[in-house]
Amino acid sequence: MAFYINSYEQYTEDYTRALLNPEEFWADIANNFEWSQSWDKVLEYDFSEGRNQWFINAKLNITINCLDRHAAATPDKLAICWEANSPETPNRQYTYKELLDRVCQVANGLKSKGIVKGDRVCIYMPMIPELLISVLACARIGAVHSVVFGGFSPKALAERMQQAEAKMLITSDVAYRGEKVIDILTAARVAYQISPTAKQMLIFDRSGEGKTYPEQSFSDFDSVANAQSTHCPAEIMDAEDMLFILYTSGSTGTPKGIVHTCGGYMVYTGYTFANVFQYKEKDVFFCTADIGWITGHSYMAYGALLNGATQLMYEGVPTYPDASRFWQLIEKHKVTHFYTAPTAIRALMALGDEYVQGWDLSTLKVLGSVGEPINEEAWHWYNEQVGKERCPIVDTWWQTETGGIMISTIAGISQSIPSWAGYPLVGVQMAIMDENGEEIHSNEADGALCLKTPIPSLLRTTYGDHNRCKNTYFSAYPNHYFTGDRAKRDAEGRYRIIGRMDDVLNVSGHRIGTAEVENVLNQHIEIVESAAVGYAHPIKGEAIAAFVIPFAPVEDKNKLFAELQFMISKEIGSFSKIETLVVVTGLPKTRSGKIMRRILKKILANEPDYGDISTLLNPEVVEEIAQQVSSLK
Ligand code: PRX
Numbered sequence: 001m002a003f004y005i006n007s008y009e010q011y012t013e014d015y016t017r018a019l020l021n022p023e024e025f026w027a028d029i030a031n032n033f034e035w036s037q038s039w040d041k042v043l044e045y046d047f048s049e050g051r052n053q054w055f056i057n058a059k060l061n062i063t064i065n066c067l068d069r070h071a072a073a074t075p076d077k078l079a080i081c082w083e084a085n086s087p088e089t090p091n092r093q094y095t096y097k098e099l100l101d102r103v104c105q106v107a108n109g110l111k112s113k114g115i116v117k118g119d120r121v122c123i124y125m126p127m128i129p130e131l132l133i134s135v136l137a138c139a140r141i142g143a144v145h146s147v148v149f150g151g152f153s154p155k156a157l158a159e160r161m162q163q164a165e166a167k168m169l170i171t172s173d174v175a176y177r178g179e180k181v182i183d184i185l186t187a188a189r190v191a192y193q194i195s196p197t198a199k200q201m202l203i204f205d206r207s208g209e210g211k212t213y214p215e216q217s218f219s220d221f222d223s224v225a226n227a228q229s230t231h232c233p234a235e236i237m238d239a240e241d242m243l244f245i246l247y248t249s250g251s252t253g254t255p256k257g258i259v260h261t262c263g264g265y266m267v268y269t270g271y272t273f274a275n276v277f278q279y280k281e282k283d284v285f286f287c288t289a290d291i292g293w294i295t296g297h298s299y300m301a302y303g304a305l306l307n308g309a310t311q312l313m314y315e316g317v318p319t320y321p322d323a324s325r326f327w328q329l330i331e332k333h334k335v336t337h338f339y340t341a342p343t344a345i346r347a348l349m350a351l352g353d354e355y356v357q358g359w360d361l362s363t364l365k366v367l368g369s370v371g372e373p374i375n376e377e378a379w380h381w382y383n384e385q386v387g388k389e390r391c392p393i394v395d396t397w398w399q400t401e402t403g404g405i406m407i408s409t410i411a412g413i414s415q416s417i418p419s420w421a422g423y424p425l426v427g428v429q430m431a432i433m434d435e436n437g438e439e440i441h442s443n444e445a446d447g448a449l450c451l452k453t454p455i456p457s458l459l460r461t462t463y464g465d466h467n468r469c470k471n472t473y474f475s476a477y478p479n480h481y482f483t484g485d486r487a488k489r490d491a492e493g494r495y496r497i498i499g500r501m502d503d504v505l506n507v508s509g510h511r512i513g514t515a516e517v518e519n520v521l522n523q524h525i526e527i528v529e530s531a532a533v534g535y536a537h538p539i540k541g542e543a544i545a546a547f548v549i550p551f552a553p554v555e556d557k558n559k560l561f562a563e564l565q566f567m568i569s570k571e572i573g574s575f576s577k578i579e580t581l582v583v584v585t586g587l588p589k590t591r592s593g594k595i596m597r598r599i600l601k602k603i604l605a606n607e608p609d610y611g612d613i614s615t616l617l618n619p620e621v622v623e624e625i626a627q628q629v630s631s632l633k
Contacts, residue, residue, distance in 0.1 A: 032270075164257060402458055
């Protein structure tokens with residue numbers, strides 16, 4: 001059986017095969033990877049308990065598949081070319097052999113600091129090669145990495161470090177983002193100091209200033225790595241051993257640590273990278289996501305390297321020094337595959353076509369979109385201005401929890417339609433549920449998007465609390481995994497993702513829980529209660545409106561707004577800042593006291609069909625809030 005899907009016919013054949021005999025199908029795909037020991041059984045699962053396990057008793061190390069295989073076959077092939085934030089800084093390159101050597105040195109460095117298999121290591125770094133190298137170094141020795149996006153606040157980092165019981169933190173002294181130089185070390189130091197389990201900190205000298213640190217437990221990243229051998233045997237892992245934890249926001253409580261394991265995650269990310277993007281040997285893949293999010297994990301750190309791909313890694317922002325930076329990088333590095341988020345496309349589109357014109361983008365073959373629904377206008381701009389109407393667009397729908405792409409067209413093989421993600425990939429069985437929790441069997445459907453059977457990279461648990469995993473994902477619809485999204489399906493079986501059904505916001509492709517934002521707002525001394533609600537925003541996709549009830553009339557709303565923004569930056573990170581502040585005397589509530597966010601959403605969207613509000617505890621506030629909102633416009 002072929003690993004690559006080469007035609008639409010093959011896609012349908014493979015789809016049917018995986019449907020009828022998933023274990024046989026995935027065993028065939030898994031045989032394209034290197035294992036130290038094969039499996040006794042491909043799959044065991046019980047969705048009623050929120051459990052799925054793949055490649056039972058198989059042994060492997062994912063870095064052998066990402067690095068050693070290619071370092072042996074094509075040692076001089078370029079693995080990574082890194083471009084710094086500033087175009088003046090020379091780029092840095094690693095061939096597969098060089099990347100393997102450096103990963104081994106860092107892995108030995110981690111060992112020299114007492115890190116052993118199963119230990120959790122948090123990584124809080126900008127987009128520099130050392131971030132990728134640290135991730136792979138952990139995987140090399142069986143340590144569990146938990147990358148925390150560099151835009152999170154020290155408090156958010158500390159929470160994640162504490163929950164993961166991290167033994168080590170890897171960071172850098174500064175981070176460069178556009179014009180800004182961010183003192184990431186101060187944030188890291190604060191988090192480190194309040195994390196009881198953390199015993200070591202490795203600091204990469206990004207500024208090149210050669211700083212020294214008085215703390216005994218702080219070490220310079222390069223000094224530790226340079227002293228080590230370039231040989232580090234890969235720790236042989238069980239397929240179900242943890243590979244990483246990645247924290248993500250949900251509708252309630254603190255962020256959940258999504259757990260992915262070694263075997264299934266490798267098979268699924270490797271397979272989907274090759275097929276969705278139709279990556280071929282000499283292609284150059286450029287994913288603009290940060291490794292702090294799942295896209296960077298699955299399709300930069302793992303999926304691409306599993307396929308021996310050459311990648312461009314970029315440290316900075318799309319608009320620095322100006323809005324042509326991406327296009328200039330594509331021209332310079334002859335990029336063939338470009339994978340970005342709709343929010344970046346909309347932001348660049350808004351700045352004008354002149355930035356994208358005049359660059360040689362003729363090497364591009366495939367364009368990808370991820371993270372949020374792509375609106376038709378942005379889709380067409382991407383297609384015309386970037387792809388020059390000759391590059392298929394893959395609109396890839398998936399989640400931190402699914403580990404890999406679930407619904408997408410296959411580049412050049414299935415036809416893409418603007419704003420429609422397309423068909424489920426091979427091995428993926430989706431279901432759409434109606435309001436009564438029943439599956440809608442007719443092709444045309446609109447409802448809650450669920451997964452019927454597991455895929456190899458579906459989350460295994462939420463770290464430290466399996467009940468949370470079971471209750472969040474596997475209880476709303478018995479024997480199904482619930483995605484949290486609403487979707488439509490057309491007569492041909494294509495899917496269009498409408499957005500979240502739960503209290504999760506998607507601001508510029510970043511997932512934020514309304515509860516997390518409200519927790520911060522409620523800590524302000526003047527605020528009694530609050531509700532954070534998302535509304536459509538032309539660039540961000542969704543923006544946050546905060547409805548707040550103050551103890552006493554607010555005298556200076558601008559001051560309150562600034563204070564709330566400061567608190568959000570401090571507690572979560574600037575990417576969670578609110579866009580609109582609405583001061584109200586009450587929030588619409590059910591008689592049992594639940595805030596009716598649905599009504600607030602309708603008010604923000606200027607859709608006055610609020611439904612029956614007479615059963616509310618306080619129907620009179622609805623009109624008052626609507627007036628407040630319209631006076632803001
Ligand atoms: O609502 C969906 C949206 O992003 C959510 C997952 O967010 P996260 O775990 O941070 O992963 C983002 C990168 C995979 C989903 O529940 N989403 C993701 N991709 C798309 C999307 N919505 C529409 N279209 C997409 N292509």
